[in-house]
Amino acid sequence: MLAGQRREEIAELVRRDGAVRVAELVQRFGVSDMTVRRDLEVLAEQSVLVKVHGGATAIGAPATEEPGFEAKSAVQREEKEAIAARAAALVAPGTAVAISAGTTTWALARHLLGTPGLTVVTNSLQVADVFHRQGRPDHTVVLTGGIRTPSDALVGPIAVAAIRSLNVDLLLLGVHGMSTHAGFTTPNLLEAETDRALVAAARRRIVLADHTKWGTIGISTIADLRDADVLVTDAGLGPAEREELTGQVGELLIG
Structure with a gap:
């Protein structure tokens, strides 16, 4: 799978599930931990997702925002x-x-x-x-x-x-x-x-x-x-x- 295809699939997983873990992506795509982290960095720079410790989350309201x-x-x-x-x-x-x-x-x-x-x-x-x-x-x-x-x-x-x-x-x-x-x-x-x-x-x-x-x-x-x-x-x-x-x-x- 080409890098672009893999990143598209990662983006879709984040949209569907709300978050992804590096370990799960390594196993899913059969690539290295470093490759997955690089993919997440690229997608974060494109404002597709937000990098967090151990993975990434969808872009949305802050996790601590509590509307009245x-x-x-x-x-x-x-x-x-x-x-x-x-x-x-x-x-x-x-x-x-x-x-x-x-x-x-x-x-x-x-x-x-x-x-x-x-x-x-x-x-x-x-x-x-x-x-x-x-x-x-x-x-x-x-x-x-x-x-x-x-x-x-x-x-x-x-x-x-x-x-x-x-x-x-x-x-x-x-x-x-x-x-x-x-x-x-x-x-x-x-x-x-x-x-x-x-x-x-x-x-x-x-x-x-x-x-x-x-x-x-x-x-x-x-x-x-x-x-x-x-x-x-x-x-x-x-x-x-x-x-x-x-x-x-x-x-x-x-x-």
């Missing part, structure tokens, strides 16, 4: 509503559910108001407010406490300690980004720790992520793709990405 709740709630509204409706249909009456922070899970909360007998554990001020305003006597809401983030999540040691003392039937998890290389990610280190506690507390895990989350990588990984029993996304996700995710998550559903 209002900013995030204004984008992909229709997709988030479709995802929320599809995910809500998977929640049975009488279930103990954990709901993470996020604008898609906030939409989900509104769809769950008609589901009787729920016990809801959440680290989201916005999600808790949805259930509080409804005031159903058969709904029990447990708000974790913690330090507030720009996305109105409660995080940190208080939140983690509260979550680790609980066991829930189902987790409904919103994420900042997802990729084959990095899994499900967030730009907030404390939120990642809190979300990992939610993952560990749940017997079954449903991830809610619209198609724009594919290839976006936050600084910290919450879980691998294979840790999702179900991933609910929207019709904007391309065929190649659907095929990739189908091979990784337990079940892929389109809202």
Whole structure:
């Protein structure tokens, strides 16, 4: 394979997966470590990707950039509503559910108001407010406490300690980004720790992520793709990405 062809394929891998590792490229192309690093340098100079230690990532928002709740709630509204409706249909009456922070899970909360007998554990001020305003006597809401983030999540040691003392039937998890290389990610280190506690507390895990989350990588990984029993996304996700995710998550559903 010529150098130009190899670099084109590397660029496509980065666009598809969000990131690549030098070791994986060496094995894939059968070339030296130095050759791969030279390829990445050329592609970085062409603004195709960003070189990082041990590999490269796609060009996009900084891994630590965390938009506020209002900013995030204004984008992909229709997709988030479709995802929320599809995910809500998977929640049975009488279930103990954990709901993470996020604008898609906030939409989900509104769809769950008609589901009787729920016990809801959440680290989201916005999600808790949805259930509080409804005031159903058969709904029990447990708000974790913690330090507030720009996305109105409660995080940190208080939140983690509260979550680790609980066991829930189902987790409904919103994420900042997802990729084959990095899994499900967030730009907030404390939120990642809190979300990992939610993952560990749940017997079954449903991830809610619209198609724009594919290839976006936050600084910290919450879980691998294979840790999702179900991933609910929207019709904007391309065929190649659907095929990739189908091979990784337990079940892929389109809202």
